[in-house]
Amino acid sequence: MSGLRARQKEDRRNRIVAAAKTLFRQQGFEKTTIEGIAEAAGLSGVTVHNYYGTKAGVLLALVIESDKLLIEKLEDSLPATPDSLTDLVLQFAGDVMDHAIANLDKVIWRQVIAAVTTGGVTHLTRGYFKLDQQLAFVLVRRIEQLQQEGKLSAEIDATHLGKALFHLQNARFIQFISSDELSRADIEQRLRNDLAALFAVGTA
Known part of the structure; x- marks a missing residue:
């Protein structure tokens, strides 16, 4: 029963x-x-x-279900052996934007961010942030693969780097949904510039 x-x-x-x-x-x-x-x-x-x-709670539940599908898609769409860290992050960010807009428009995504940041801690917000961590670890695993292939220094902490790059692309994603004028291509170029600047510092 x-x-x-x-x-x-x-x-x-x-x-x-x-x-x-x-x-x-x-x-x-x-x-x-x-x-x-x-x-x-x-x-x-x-x-x-x-x-x-609440209605915001229903919206978060919808996004949680969407994020579960996104994780599965990313595991399939991202190359198991990326050519470079820049290519990996740009494809990851592009797939995230495509998936997000295919499911909800920008106006509703703004409501999602508002619900997460102002709604307090609930089992739904905890679930949302837990899936964020799982998304970050999609990047972490690909970074570890780059290290195994000798394309990235083994001395780099893959977990810290993966999470940092996830948060960077997430900030650009929020910028994307916050403006009706910004296109996917605009955000990709800004993210490309971010990565070029960061990686240049790392090699200086």
Whole structure:
């Protein structure tokens, strides 16, 4: 019986997240309501509230599910043996931007950042940041591969470097979603400049 209840809960979560994604994209975050999500999911508003608390909570749940798919995509799309650290980070950042915009527009991504930075610590924000760490370690593993192939010094701490580069591209991602004028190509060029400057310092 407990297995059935678990499947029912998972089904409700999936229906809520799917309904929210459709409504957020069709009518935007502000015009979407908990009641509207509940109706589209075939559930009560109380049920949606019990699972996610607020509309921002539903949005974070949607992003968490999206990030899980992103990690799988990155593991497949990033070369196991990158040509260079710059190429690795640029492809990583490009894949992140492509995936993000394919799922939600920039306006809604701004709501995601607001929810993460102002919503306090919840199991959803913890889940969001945990997936950020997993994303960073996609870079870490590729950096370790570069070291094994002799393309990067073995003396470099791969974990620290991977996390630092993840945070750099994440800052550029936030800049990307914060402006309707900035394109993917604009951000890629800025990130390329960042990396060139940092790596030049490292060899000075």
